[in-house]
Amino acid sequence: MAKAPRRGPYICGIDAALDVVSGKWKGLILWELQAHGVRRFAELRRGLPGVSEKMLTQHLREMEEDGLVHREVYAEVPPRVEYSLTEDGRTLNEALSSLGAWGTDRMRREGLRTVEVAGTVEVPASMGG
Amino acid sequence: MAKAPRRGPYICGIDAALDVVSGKWKGLILWELQAHGVRRFAELRRGLPGVSEKMLTQHLREMEEDGLVHREVYAEVPPRVEYSLTEDGRTLNEALSSLGAWGTDRMRREGLRTVEVAGTVEVPASMGG
DNA sequence: CAGTATCCCCCAAGATACTG
DNA sequence: CAGTATCTTGGGGGATACTG
Numbered sequence: 001m002a003k004a005p006r007r008g009p010y011i012c013g014i015d016a017a018l019d020v021v022s023g024k025w026k027g028l029i030l031w032e033l034q035a036h037g038v039r040r041f042a043e044l045r046r047g048l049p050g051v052s053e054k055m056l057t058q059h060l061r062e063m064e065e066d067g068l069v070h071r072e073v074y075a076e077v078p079p080r081v082e083y084s085l086t087e088d089g090r091t092l093n094e095a096l097s098s099l100g101a102w103g104t105d106r107m108r109r110e111g112l113r114t115v116e117v118a119g120t121v122e123v124p125a126s127m128g129g
Numbered sequence: 130m131a132k133a134p135r136r137g138p139y140i141c142g143i144d145a146a147l148d149v150v151s152g153k154w155k156g157l158i159l160w161e162l163q164a165h166g167v168r169r170f171a172e173l174r175r176g177l178p179g180v181s182e183k184m185l186t187q188h189l190r191e192m193e194e195d196g197l198v199h200r201e202v203y204a205e206v207p208p209r210v211e212y213s214l215t216e217d218g219r220t221l222n223e224a225l226s227s228l229g230a231w232g233t234d235r236m237r238r239e240g241l242r243t244v245e246v247a248g249t250v251e252v253p254a255s256m257g258g
Numbered sequence: 259c260a261g262t263a264t265c266c267c268c269c270a271a272g273a274t275a276c277t278g
Numbered sequence: 279c280a281g282t283a284t285c286t287t288g289g290g291g292g293a294t295a296c297t298g
Contacts, residue, residue, distance in 0.1 A: 170280055
């Protein structure tokens with residue numbers, strides 16, 4: 001059911017790091033969580049235009065398994081679950097910031113635009129939007 | 130035949146950057162090219178344990194398309210083709226270095242090992258391995 | 259609200275064979 | 279040596295329906 005946590009022995013650090021951020025939405029989840037600190041399931045969903053519930057849950061579970069995301073469940077009615085970054089998630093995010101800057105720069109050079117996200121895109125200072 | 134060059138509009142720079150390094154071997158190709166400066170097809174192949182000719186060719190073509198890799202063909206017998214990084218490839222590699230350091234650190238903490246590569250792994254100083 | 263449970267499709271990635 | 283061409287497959291990712 002749960003996927004194999006690790007893909008295999010890694011060849012280098014890049015390989016290992018890319019493994020935990022691979023997945024269509026993981027970079028964005030990190031970004032959302034970094035920007036807002038704490039997010040609920042539905043908020044995350046709204047922030048990731050196009051993601052399905054299954055994929056969001058699946059990615060969140062894998063990232064929890066990988067120690068990047070903390071999942072806090074409140075025994076309330078209606079149910080409430082809050083997601084936030086762990087220390088590892090935060091340092092990963094920092095390590096991703098230069099990559100994000102490279103990507104932003106490249107989009108600018110290539111004349112590419114970001115997609116419009118309902119409710120305005122919010123960009124953490126560390127990532128430069 | 131050739132794949133669509135771009136996956137679509139990006140949500141942020143991370144998204145855009147991750148797009149060009151996604152693919153099982155791209156990080157490693159960047160790393161090999163950074164370490165050696167110039168590599169021939171067969172050398173690259175030996176440096177990427179387990180890669181098939183098809184995948185190597187395919188990834189190389191995509192990276193050329195993305196402006197990360199330069200392909201120099203010499204009209205000789207036997208044929209010779211040399212691959213090297215473009216300026217964009219070099220800056221991407223630099224942007225990946227902090228991610229690589231994070232990955233290396235994580236492997237250390239988790240007690241993971243790198244796979245053994247025949248002929249000893251060579252690690253560029255910028256990536257710390 | 260915050261998920262599971264299923265079913266299905268597509269394509270990245272692998273194996274194998276052939277060529278300029 | 280440095281590739282192409284073709285066939286196959288595993289599982290990532292999506293759609294939809296149901297539940298505590």
